[in-house]
Amino acid sequence: MTRDVALEAEVQRIGRALAQRFPSPARHPLRALDQRAMRLASEDEQIRAALFRLVDVTPATHSVDDLARHLIGYLEEISERPPSLDTALKISDTAPGRAALGTATTAAVRHMAHRFIVGESPSAALADIAALWRHGIAVSVDLLGEATVTPDEADRYAERCHDALETLAEAAGRWPERRWLERDSAGPVPRVNLSVKVTALTPLMRPQAPHLGRDDAAGRMRPLLRRARELDAHLHVDMESLDSLETTIELVLGLLAEPEFRRGPSAGVVVQAYLRDSPAQLDRLLEWAAATERGSPLVVRLVKGAYWDQEVIEARQHGWRPPVFERKSECDRNFELLTRRLLDARPLVRVKVGSHNLRSVAHAIAYSRLGGGADADLELQVLRGLGDELAEALRAERLRVRSYCPVGDLVAGMAYLVRRLLENTSNDSFLRAHAHGAPVEELLAAP
């Protein structure tokens, strides 16, 4: 049996084992959101657009009547309305009708938001986070916020990050031991894990001048790194759209190479597999890691990337070649390629694989095991609200899984929420396929 065949067999075996632990499609979380709305949304482009615009505007409306009027506007733009939506339009002719409609909408949007957003602040989210830990699932906290357009806003975001680190560190001391979540071959894995966004740390993000945002964000990032080291917390710098990629990479690699941070803290960056240039980006990270001595290895989180639509649309508007793979199969193949390269690069880097795609996750586990890696040397990540079932299945297999938990109020969380909904009702979505009951062979097929 060649290596490829052995790998494929192992992928299938692990994938099926995980799939068996999934709840049936009928109990899939997407159903629980708002079954009918999500089904309509994923089947009709116009309804999908209307739903997203509604979710997006909800926190900015000043009364239920105002919200209902927005809803009416969106529904009227749908050329062929299903009867249920027509009914909604009819009752909106009167003020009491609009009040009912607006109230119901607010409740539905809040319900939806709470599946993705853990709490309004880190302290409000502590109970849920601790419960996950006790259950055997680690957490990375992501602070949602409005866009940063001023230096004050960047300062406030940095302050919130400091507060979150303190709050989480203080609480984490009381959590019970969960050995497979807090230790790998390289040593201890911090319990506290905070995700940070560079676009929130500076108002000077300029795609054509990456040094500007890098230098401005560095001034706020250094104190954060110091605090994280003192508190033994991990800082993970998220990746957003391509416009901020160069700034982000230069910032992180530059700071972590400074003598002050050679001994810590644990920190990481992200590689987005949907980018055509991602193999070269990984080269750059690995070369840096090989050339830079640090107390704690660089952590690399591999994800597909969450800005696909935006990247494609912006590129088309400018007449540029889209920077992302346009076919799902190309992207999935690249994901697996990068997974293998990352796993082979251990112990130079610590590896996290963030995906809801059962095939991609099974592939990572299988490749790691076939290469003789310990399960502890691979971390798997899911998004809160979307990957909960996968997390549960991975936990049951005693794999280290971390749930990415956004924290913040509804207004600040809207951009995040809409992106997540968009991603998961798209035709390419693994979750959508699963929710629609696609057979396991299809879900696990090699890309």
Add this chain to the structure above:
Amino acid sequence: MSFANEPTLELRRADARDRLLVALDDLDNRLPLRVAPVIGGERGASEGFESTDPGMPARVIATAGRADETDAREAVEAAARGFREWGRRPAARRAECLRAAAASLRERRPELAALQVRECAKPWQEADADVCEAIDFLEYYGAGAVELERGPKLTQVPGERNSMRHEPRGVAAVIAPWNFPLAIPTGMTAAALAAGNAVVLKPAEQSPASAFALVEALHEADVPANALNLLPGFGDAGAALVRDPRVHLIAFTGSSAVGLEIVRAAAETPADQAHVKRVIAEMGGKNCILVDSDADLDDAIPAIVASGFNYAGQKCSAASRVLVHEAVAEALLERLAGAVEALVVCQAERFETDVPPLIEREAQERLRRCEQRAERDGRLVTRRSELPAPGWFAAPGVATDLPPDSALLREELFGPLVTVEAVGSIEAALEIVDSLPFALTGGLFSRNPATIERVVGRAPVGNLYVNRAITGAMVARQPFGGNRRSGTGTQAGGPGYLQQFAEPRVVSENTMRHGLVTEPGTGSDGG
């Protein structure tokens, strides 16, 4: 007509930026450039005045020959001769020349962008976009001329044959500004040439070198020497062109004061002038952005900042006045002020620059007076301790609490100053927009389809932008031009623009003789 715009450079990639810096270095080694009047293919002297770098006024970018009234007369004379040849060429051949000129500009893109960085202190991204727009105009109008020559469909009935065609007008005087130093001269020149006219181009005295590059490219692309003449110089040369009775058409982009003067002067019809001059004028604006209570300020603020402060607000489309719903006014003002204070005011050649220096000393002084007025009449909510030197820099500012009759709320400022007013409703904002004599661009931030529809119905502006920045019109995507005192209501880079440069002629022939249709088949709808 399907059309694809020339793609701008992807400046987020380091290699694209490096190529531009190499081009800038090359240019610097060749300074000063020499620009001569070009009349009937003859080049005059290239001394008389200079264009200088607004960021380093001691640096001379070009020395140029200064065309006078005699030159203007001779250029019109040459153009009249050139028209006889050029105007007879079929549209397809004229389009070929324009396409060839576009190709040569494309080859020189980094160099032409570098020239704008130096001559007009245009930051790279905008300089590159300007060169792309020039290329777009050449290709768009070339293709448009071929389409125009086919003529529109008219209704046909039995026994009658109707047709319509467009003939060139004759000599076109093109008077161009410095703020889009290649795109705007190219747009007006290309439209005039595409429609079959001969051209005398008078570029702004601040930017003769970009116009010179255009004329060279067109001549190399087989536009006859006489059909395109260049008059670098000042207002006297432009005024002489406007007055010349042999000029048929004046295409102008610039200030309202000069534009209205041209409209008046062109209306003079001396006895020996056998035509009425056509004026195509694009003038100033007082462009408002309306922000409703349901707007996403995360989107609105960066868009306002880009619209008001890119290229230091020196665009006729730039945002000048923000009318914001009182429910979000305080938040908007605070965030906008913070964002504007954070803008990078620096030399155009630096990639991080948000706000470059203004074009000249007079502009800097004018903006300083506006700033003082804002502090006297209302409140300037932005602070900036120092500005770079040398260069004609002005601090980007946001003013508020201005009385309704303040000149700052009525006049075009053409610099990096934006005013903010709270309004009770979008209706109140529309009243204000309606009270202005200008109607060029406008913006709206709202997420309510009913509000958007209402504003679309009532805003008089030539270009309304919804939930996006209000500058950066693209050829064929956002035909551009204003109404009221902002212009003559034609839209550049759109359908219908070329017709302005041509005169329509209709022929209706009786094809029935003694009850017999002499040309069978003419009863159907031909064209």
